[in-house]
Structure formats: C-alpha cells, structure tokens
Amino acid sequence: MEARERVQEWIHATFDIKDVTLENDHSLPYGQRVWSENDDDYAIVFFDETSDQVMCSFKELEQLFFRVDPFVEFAEIHQ
Numbered sequence: 001m002e003a004r005e006r007v008q009e010w011i012h013a014t015f016d017i018k019d020v021t022l023e024n025d026h027s028l029p030y031g032q033r034v035w036s037e038n039d040d041d042y043a044i045v046f047f048d049e050t051s052d053q054v055m056c057s058f059k060e061l062e063q064l065f066f067r068v069d070p071f072v073e074f075a076e077i078h079q
Contacts, residue, residue, distance in 0.1 A: 003047040010054045
C-alpha cells in the first residue's frame with residue numbers, strides 16, 4: 001500500500017471524519033493536519049519512511065507512533 005493511502009486509512013480509522021477538518025501539512029511526508037471541530041486542537045499525521053510507519057504528533061504532546069495495519073500484522077502472527 002502506498003504511503004499516502006496508509007496515512008489516509010489511518011486517519012479515517014482513527015477519527016470521526018465528520019467531526020474533523022483535514023489540511024495538508026507540507027512540512028512532513030504526506031502530512032495531514034487533523035483539526036477538531038469541537039475545540040482548537042489538532043494532530044499531525046504523516047508517514048516516516050525510515051521506520052515504514054504512520055506517525056501522529058499532537059499539538060501539546062510528544063510524538064506518538066501508530067501503525068496503519070495492526071490487524072494485518074495480528075492475523076499474520078496467528079496463522
């Protein structure tokens with residue numbers, strides 16, 4: 001799966017899309033700024049090629065790491 005698709009898939013799986021606004025963040029690879037409609041908070045979701053992971057950084061928190069495909073990995077482990 002392409003990096004851009006992995007970022008979009010993670011965003012759609014994690015956030016309720018009708019309650020957020022997406023904005024391109026060109027400072028990071030495939031970066032998307034996800035704004036909350038309820039408050040003035042946001043997360044930045046992007047792809048890190050060196051770790052082959054989708055990453056998410058929140059406005060006030062240290063960088064957090066997330067995988068797009070945990071269910072695929074889980075299924076592979078239990079086969």
